[in-house]
Amino acid sequence: MKLVVRVKLLPTPGQASVLEATLRACNRAATYAAQVAFTKKLTDRNGLQKEVYADLKATFGLSAQPAVRAVKKVVDAYAALKAGLRAGKLGAPTSRRYRKAVSAAIAFRAQAAQPFDDRCLSWQYDARTVSIWTVDGRMKGVRFVCSPDQMKTLVEYRKGESDLVFRNGKWYLVATCELPEPEVYEPVDWIGVDRGIVNLATTSDGTNYQGRRLGRYRRWQAHKRAELQRKQTRSATRRLARRAQKEHRHATHVNHRISKGIVSVAQRTGRGIAVEQLGGIRERVRLRRDQRATLSSWSFHQLGQHLAYKAKKAGVPFVEVDARHTSQRCPRCGHTERANRSERDHFRCRRCGLAGPADVVAGVNVRNRARSAWAFVTMPVPSPA
Incomplete structure (x- = not known):
């Protein structure tokens, strides 16, 4: 079974600025690839990679493997959109949300998460550091922290991609782990x-x-949201987004x-x-x-x-x-x-x-x-x- 382990990165200010520049470059490249895929109706990974691979390297400064990951990111995004449309998550084909989703190419936020495979990112568990590809070359010695249970899971079962995430001013790595499934026992009841x-x-x-405490918490958050919504300022909008994330984390x-x-x-x-x-x-x-x-x-x-x-x-x-x-x-x-x-x-x-x-x-x-x-x-x- 697949699980994800999220660890917190502790980059220095200089390392953080390079990581941010890397995210921005990767997402600009992915947005460009998504526009090409939309314009030329390319849905397969190989076809899109042949079309944009040289441009991703020459124009956006990506190395070979990051360019490949950017193409896969675009193909996966369009596959997820197609599945969501087929499942009716955006309403009927005549709805406004549906028409908006299919009328333009996918665009990635400047600081959206970026996947890295083992060629672009390596873990040094004993030193609790990672080495990661950036637009300024290979960056070594980026510290991370996690719990002992998370470290044990990473060492024994980490496999596949790890996503670099920037959220609320903090850096994270989300690693995919494949755990063996124990045999299900015969229940007595x-x-x-x-x-x-x-x-x-x-x-x-x-x-x-x-659920009384959670209900009171949600009502209090709703009251605070109403106060912020009345202000109608950009600062209030940012605080609303942070409060929504905090409420979601609490319920989780x-x-x-x-x-x-x-x-x-x-x-x-x-x-x-x-x-x-x-x-x-x-x-x-x-x-x-x-x-x-x-x-x-x-x-x-x-x-x-x-x-x-x-x-x-x-x-x-x-x-x-x-x-x-x-x-x-x-x-x-x-x-x-x-x-x-x-x-x-x-x-x-x-x-x-x-x-x-x-x-x-x-x-x-x-x-x-x-x-x-x-x-x-x-x-x-x-x-x-």
Whole structure:
């Protein structure tokens, strides 16, 4: 399985200025290559490289391998755009966003991330430095810092490209690592996980990860955003972007903590993890205007991704089950009715009287469906007579 490790670079002021000049040169070259690809409708890497390779070296000062990486960067960007258009991420072909995306060539920001392969960048783990190609030649001895776990992963599993990133005045290297996948064990049972907004995650064991603190944090950020938006200045716009990044990092950290706790419990007890399939939920539900911001900021998909890759890394079985009526179905008698959950926090079956926290009941239903799904998947196929 592939993971990325982000380490922080500590360049000197002179090294930082050279790195910034390198990023700008690479992105100017990539923007030029993207314009050529758009004008001449070149979609394959070899065809585009034959067309622009000499210009990238002569005009933009790139060496052979950085020029090749710039071409690949352009081809990958157009492939990602095509996939996004095909998936409907930019709306219908008649929408404004769709027409804008296909009517002009891709342009890269001056300080956009740039990929480097092992010919352009080498790691010295013992010295905690890197050697990297720049427009002023090979730059050696650029220091980096990371945690012991990150260093161990880099030494043992780093493979492929590393991206040079400049963000908020700081330099980073994002390295790709390929970890071996442990064999998934046969679970003795399952932990059902119900994801929500008020309670971010509730397990069938009764463990509840509340979202009150995150909700208060998001409301406070929304208040600050409104204040900045009223100013309508360039400085306020920059601060808005920084606040959005900070809020995203905070929500990601919360999801990491929740998923790590659930996976550790499943691994320790020999159980698997089951979650609901919530894809498309934003399109299915109808909300009041005051509820739309809350739903749009609900990071249920990210929590599911964290659970999936952490479970895969630990060898824990992971399944997604049908989400229909998990909060309205009685796990004891099977009676399903909307009135079973007359309040958000409470469940009471109208037939058998089973009562309890609604989110825990939903987690139990997810667990029960995982049992059935896993039994069906692992059922031996009868041999032909």
